[in-house]
Amino acid sequence: MKDLDTPFAALVQDDKALTTLYTDPGLFEAEMDKIFTKTWVWVAHESEIATPGSYKRARVGLEPVIVTRDRKKNIHVLLNRCRHRAATVCEVSKGKTNSFVCPYHGWAYGLDGSLRGVPYEESYAGKLERGKLGLKALRTETYNGLVFATFNDEIEPLEDFLAGAKKWIDLFMKQGAGYPVKANGEHKFSFPGNWKIQLENTTDAYHFPLVHKPFLKLTDVETEEQFDIMNKGGWVEDLGNGHSVMIMMPELVDLEENLDAPIPDKFADLAQALRDEGHEEQQVRRIIRAVGGSGFNVNLFPNLGCSAAFFRVLQPVSVTETEVRHIALAMDGGPEIANRERLRIHEFFQGPMGFGSPDDAEVWDRVQQGAQGGKELWLLLNRSTETEEPTAEGTVKGDVSSEIGMRAAYRQWKKLMEA
Amino acid sequence: MDMMTPVKDTALLDAMAFVWLEADRLDQREFDDWLGMWSADAKYIVPVEPGVTDFEAHLNYAYDDAVMRAKRVERMMGGDSVSASPLARTVRALSRFRLLSDDGVTIELRCMQTLTEYRRERMKSHVADVEFTLVREGAGLKIARKVVRLINADHTLSGISYIL
Incomplete structure (x- = not known):
């Protein structure tokens, strides 16, 4: 393997990482110095x-x-x-x-x-x-x-750092439906585990059908079908500099495309209310699309996710503790009824009392607990390594349950730690 | 009118007994009975920001109508949720009751709640002001609104896969 000679080869290789990445206090201190004070x-x-x-x-x-x-x-x-x-x-x-x-x-x-x-x-x-x-x-x-x-005055300009992620940030912001996107409250929760466990999760479709089975059972039929993400032709793309994107719902990549598609039944009442408020049909459709959010998660190394319909912010606290913020988004100046619908959707899944986040936090906690054992064992990050393919834009992608996003993040981790 | 009318005294005691029953049902996991304690259009709300009163326009931890309350119970009992399997054991105490108003139909009651949670060898505590709006329906009371204002609501919480 080409990276066996580097100083951190004992910890991170192309398709695996050592368990101590979650547990070593010395590594955590080094991360704060070499990653968080050196990058954007x-x-x-x-x-x-x-x-x-x-x-x-x-x-x-x-x-x-x-x-x-x-x-x-x-x-x-x-x-x-x-x-x-x-x-x-x-x-x-x-x-x-x-x-x-x-x-x-x-x-x-x-x-x-x-x-x-x-x-x-x-x-x-x-x-x-x-x-x-x-x-x-x-x-x-x-x-x-x-x-x-x-803190790094020598670092490249932000736009260069964001690299291939810029396109996806631009697409993500289309959920303003023509209004500026606005932060609209946040859930903060902590879990007793290392920050990289959550970093990995933002482009991990593999856990969704299992960990979020209760969410899928309790949501409406349309949403359940929409979140059948293992079977919808999605993919994960390495965007460079540790960033990645997981496309869960390919039909919701560009929210302004295909606006003539039928309005989901779950939004029929909202659509009618928007028409009653005097919005033109095209704008009603844009707003409805915006309310549902984007069909992808962009994972920006090291601490931000533009995740479907919210910002996910990572805050390392210690080697074994991490705070996560889920910032709800709204259309600034947009119709209040639509922004309220967004809040209710956010509350349904996110936050310490949501029907999704606590289950995520629980399995991350279990990862940290399990990682107390087998410190010589590797974390396997090799899903889809055999089937990766180049994209027209020069990036590389794997299937929707690929771990290519994690591989991208750990490659950047290693680059910064070795610098 | 006399400030200490017998009606009001009864109201406070009735309300206290009723919300203690609610608390006991939650701790004893009598969720079907708990679901029956609410009026048809009642809301169970756990706000994020202190002082908020227009809950619908703000982000909450929970903003549950009857359908959402039933789903919350289903999630706890369904066995699929890894954070609710096992369900946390909870013991809650309500005290410092104050009758804020009583118009003969609707009672507003405020109290404090300390809840201790035990799960997977960890003990945690959640402390809150709780605001109840209770309505007289038939011979008894129903909850028309319950607002749980955690004293650390605007700070970082850990997962809460049960009902506060």
Whole structure:
């Protein structure tokens, strides 16, 4: 095998990874340093900080940051750490403000992170270099509403990093139905397992019919048929730089295609309500499509999934604990009845009390428990290696239950860990 | 009117006894009886954001009508859900009852709930304010709305494959 000589060959090979990737605290520390502080990490959707003065807290790896929108509408990602003696300057998840004031000694920072006020400054006898003592700023770039930040000033531009995933992000955002996509609340839940277990899951169709059997049994007949994803001609594609996409419902790749297809019965009442509100038939159909979400999951290495109808955000906490956020999406300015329908669909599957997420969390927990044993054993990631094929766009794809997405992620993992 | 009318005293006691019965039925897994405790258009709601009152317009953990409540029970009892097999053991205590209003038909009751969950060798706790809207139907009471406001609702929760 070609990668046997590399430093991490004992841990990750083309089609398998060693169990200790889930359990080794030293590796976790190295990941935070070599992956999360070195690559682009998703921190916000622009709608979460839509207006000047708005902010939200986030993390880049384990480091606390604040994502802000200043008066000129520029976005900043700032380390949430006072430059004086390190206290966090913001302990509110989201909100609006003019400044961030450290609660310890009162140093005050602007929305752009600049140091604006230092109580009793005379003790520094005019020698305090305020201009150098703003909140540490991260390099920040956006793509189609997604805000990423990095501590790495040498890294490639965000768009190059996103590579083949850009096309899929653009397709994903079509679920705005012509309205801007807006974050509309979130479920946060944790599971006692390593972050990569969840990373793998976003392009894992293989688990769906089994783990989500209760969801399939409890949902309506149309949705059950739609989620028969093992038999619908879907595929998984390696998009480069660790990113991948799993197409579960090929008919829902481009939501604006084939709008004349019949409106599902489950949305008949909603469609009529939209017509009654005065929407043209084509727009009704676009909105109905948007409500159902996209038929694919884009997995952006290392921490964001654009997953069918929501954003999935990974937050490593420790080698054995991970937080997951499922951010619901809405059509900003779109019909309220349609956005409410989206909320109910989100609640049905997602979150700690959904009919899907708790079962995912349970099996990830079981993976972590099982991984306490057999540390010399490999995690097998070789589904579809024999049947992969190139796409017209120069990427490689496997069948819908392929583990090519995981192989792509671990290849990137290895590249960053070895750098 | 006297602030301590006998009617109101009875209402508080009736309401307390009724929601204690609901709690016991959930802990004892008497779900069919539990499903029968609700009025036809009742909602069971576990909101995400503190202070929200327009639940329909916001994301919730649970926003259950009668159909969804029945599905939630079916999921717990169906044996297919890996997170509900085995079902968590739960013990809940309700206290600090306050009768917020009583117009003769509808009672608004607020209380606190501490729920302890045990499953797969792990013990967890969920603490909440619970707001009940109860309606007098026939000789007894029905739940018209139950809102469970977890004190950490806007923070990270672990999977809850049962009814709070």
